[in-house]
Structures are given as structure tokens and as C-alpha cells.
Amino acid sequence: MTSIKIFTATLAYSMLLTAACSNGESAAPRPAAAPVVTATKPAEATPPATETAADVFKNRCAPCHGANGLGDGPAAAALNPKPRNYADAAWQQSVTDEQLKKTILYGGAAVGKSAAMPSQPDLESRTAVLDGLIKLIRDFGTAK
DSSP states (O other), X not given: XXXXXXXXXXXXXXXXXXXXXXXXSOOOOOOOOOOXXXXXXXXXXXXXXXXXXXXXXXXXXXXXXXXXXXXXXXXXGGOSSOOOOTTOHHHHHHOOHXXXXXXXXXXXXXXXXXXXXXXXXXXXXXXHHHHHHHHHHHHHHHOO
């Protein structure tokens, strides 16, 4: 068979099959199916934001600010000025969450503080983690 005959036979069969399956309804074009997206793991593959925020604090903040936010981390001894003591109630009342976020994201120099405070620009798109860090900092102010 030539390729035209094969094409014609395939087309005729396809039309016959469509007509037989349509039950008299018009064969309106169907929208293209959305691609199948499969997740590698369910939602638990990503730790909750509070857990991630705690890890970020432990790895990025605690070396200077200390595990309890007292400004007494192992790197604090070499810093001048010393890191902020997050348990200081007067300081807690003097700063807004937006100021804290700006300091975390852009670093100390960007807000008139110590240039030793590094920026964390990767957290800008991770708002839940950033909010979790703010909550941790605020919790140090309420710890007894």
C-alpha cells in the first residue's frame, strides 16, 4: 500500500471510531489535557516553616546571637559592637517586625547597624521562614 492509502485508511478508521463512540453528540474538540505532575514526596518532604526557621537560626544566627538569643554566641567575643541581645525587653519594644525583617534580609549595614551582621537575601522569597525567625526573636523577649 502506498502511504496515501495508509493515511486515508487510518483517517477513515479514526472517523468511524469517533462517530461510534460519540453517541450522537457532536464531536467538539476537547481541551488538551494538563500535563501530569507528580511530586517526589508528599508535603512532609518539606519541613514546616517553624522547624526550618529554627534550623536557620541555629546555623546562621546563633553563632553570634547565641542559642538563647542573648548575644553571647561563640563568635560574639570577636565582634565589636556585640550582637543584639534579643531578650532585652526595652529593645523588643523599640523595634518593629518590619525593621527586623529588613535587618535580616539586607544586613546590618543597610539599616545603620553593624556591617558584621550579614544579609540573608535568600529568605526574601521564603516568607514563612522569615516570619518564623521573627517569631523566634520575639519569643526570646518573652522567655522567663
